[in-house]
Amino acid sequence: MKLILFLFLIFFSVISAQNSRDTEALFLEARNLLYQKPSESAVISEFLAKNSTDRNDQVKALLLLAESTLIRGDYNHAGDQLFEWLKMAEQSLSPDNERQINFLLARLCDELGIRLSQLYLIKDEKDISQNYYEKAISAYSQNQWRTSIRNLKLSEHQTSPYFPDLRNFYYALAYSHLGKPDSARYYSKKIQLHTPYELYAKAKIQSSQKDPDKSIDHLELLKPVENNVQDVWLRDMIYQLGLNNAESKSKEKYREFYQLHTALQDSLSTVKENARIAFLTKIGQKQDEILEARSQQQKRMLYYIVTAIFMVLIIGSVINRKLNQRQHACEKAAKEAEEREKFIIENKAPESAGKIVIPDKTIGSLLKKLETFETNNGYLDPAISLNLLAENLNTNTKYLSEIINTYKHKNFHSYINELRINYTIRKIRANPVYLKYKVSHLAEEAGFSSHSLFSTVFKQVTGDSPATFIKNIKNQ
Numbered sequence: 001m002k003l004i005l006f007l008f009l010i011f012f013s014v015i016s017a018q019n020s021r022d023t024e025a026l027f028l029e030a031r032n033l034l035y036q037k038p039s040e041s042a043v044i045s046e047f048l049a050k051n052s053t054d055r056n057d058q059v060k061a062l063l064l065l066a067e068s069t070l071i072r073g074d075y076n077h078a079g080d081q082l083f084e085w086l087k088m089a090e091q092s093l094s095p096d097n098e099r100q101i102n103f104l105l106a107r108l109c110d111e112l113g114i115r116l117s118q119l120y121l122i123k124d125e126k127d128i129s130q131n132y133y134e135k136a137i138s139a140y141s142q143n144q145w146r147t148s149i150r151n152l153k154l155s156e157h158q159t160s161p162y163f164p165d166l167r168n169f170y171y172a173l174a175y176s177h178l179g180k181p182d183s184a185r186y187y188s189k190k191i192q193l194h195t196p197y198e199l200y201a202k203a204k205i206q207s208s209q210k211d212p213d214k215s216i217d218h219l220e221l222l223k224p225v226e227n228n229v230q231d232v233w234l235r236d237m238i239y240q241l242g243l244n245n246a247e248s249k250s251k252e253k254y255r256e257f258y259q260l261h262t263a264l265q266d267s268l269s270t271v272k273e274n275a276r277i278a279f280l281t282k283i284g285q286k287q288d289e290i291l292e293a294r295s296q297q298q299k300r301m302l303y304y305i306v307t308a309i310f311m312v313l314i315i316g317s318v319i320n321r322k323l324n325q326r327q328h329a330c331e332k333a334a335k336e337a338e339e340r341e342k343f344i345i346e347n348k349a350p351e352s353a354g355k356i357v358i359p360d361k362t363i364g365s366l367l368k369k370l371e372t373f374e375t376n377n378g379y380l381d382p383a384i385s386l387n388l389l390a391e392n393l394n395t396n397t398k399y400l401s402e403i404i405n406t407y408k409h410k411n412f413h414s415y416i417n418e419l420r421i422n423y424t425i426r427k428i429r430a431n432p433v434y435l436k437y438k439v440s441h442l443a444e445e446a447g448f449s450s451h452s453l454f455s456t457v458f459k460q461v462t463g464d465s466p467a468t469f470i471k472n473i474k475n476q
Helices: 003-032 038-051 055-071 075-088 095-112 130-143 145-154 164-177 181-191 195-208 212-220 232-246 249-327 328-344 359-373 387-391 397-407 412-430 433-436 438-445 451-461 464-475
Strands: none
Touching: 003 038, 003 055, 038 055, 055 075, 055 095, 075 095, 075 249, 095 130, 130 145, 130 164, 145 164, 145 412, 164 181, 164 195, 181 195, 195 212, 195 232, 212 232, 212 328, 232 249, 249 397, 249 412, 249 451, 359 397, 387 397, 397 412, 412 433, 412 438, 412 451, 412 464, 433 464, 438 451, 438 464
């Protein structure tokens, strides 16, 4: 019997070790394909996310999937995947996963033009921007070549999940901008396995040496036939370099690169705008959930404190009663009755105890102030926010958010947006001049940051796009 058990344990250990090695091999393959063939890396990552039994492995796979999606420019799905990670992170917080999510959040926000401060309650802004590799990329995008190289060198001493090949890629580009072709070539040779990046680096080096013909030759090998170059950032850089080098040499090549670059920019602009709206909506919803959870937690804490106070009063009352019993034996019966009556009176809880968080007076005052805010069209201010409105109404964000949710039956963002849309509808119906206005002008007057966001919210509120709505009014 012992021999059978021993053999079973050995067999189980071998199977477990083999599964572990297979999982690590798949992670390594997904990593190796990430910047070469991100779509194939995504397939492996999705398989690992669905089939891994370890929570950390599931999160790591999701992060690889999000990174491959970002590389391909699918920002909407990347945002969804990062929010999926936030749900799982409560049970899995390995340091590598924490660093990776911070990097990806920063990268996504940078691509979509979202300030990191807008992630308050969800992520601390200071925690997001601490990786030297990320700082190096940011410095490169701002044409700070020396700063980029310095941060790249610092990142070599920092635990990082990123490939040294990409670090060498940025080394090559930064040195080419600084007019150091020998150093640039040294690092470009280290990325030979990453063909598109190597060829782009070589083209960049040739371009920096005022030899555009050779750089165009390299770029011809990089034309994204059948999506060979899936990294949208690299593809955009290829088109820009092609435009710069072909401008004075070949009108045909210039026209070709111009069309490719324009088509890519138009496509990315639409995708980014839609993803930005969706991501900001998710941020607002998540922050509302956090505020609601905190409000519930505060209610529970208040309940526990009140209960504890009652318990202390009860214990104190009992102790006091016993002392009185010892000191005044002759008054025992009277004291017990008196203390019992006193206890009942003092500890009788009001029917609404523990349920009302905001005093009625405060609720009434804030509702009147909100009415004045609506009457004065304060919502048309493009800079209006929950914090700013709370400050103007001399209250705090918790009270204000709670009252809007309870009495307006919507969150802060929906409340403001619906007020703006209803304002626009009133103007259109009351003044025929507004029927001739462009959508961008209507959006700006209503306090929206862009006409696309205005159109999206308008359709959510009315069921029609602004153009359709105006057409229907004209027909009437």
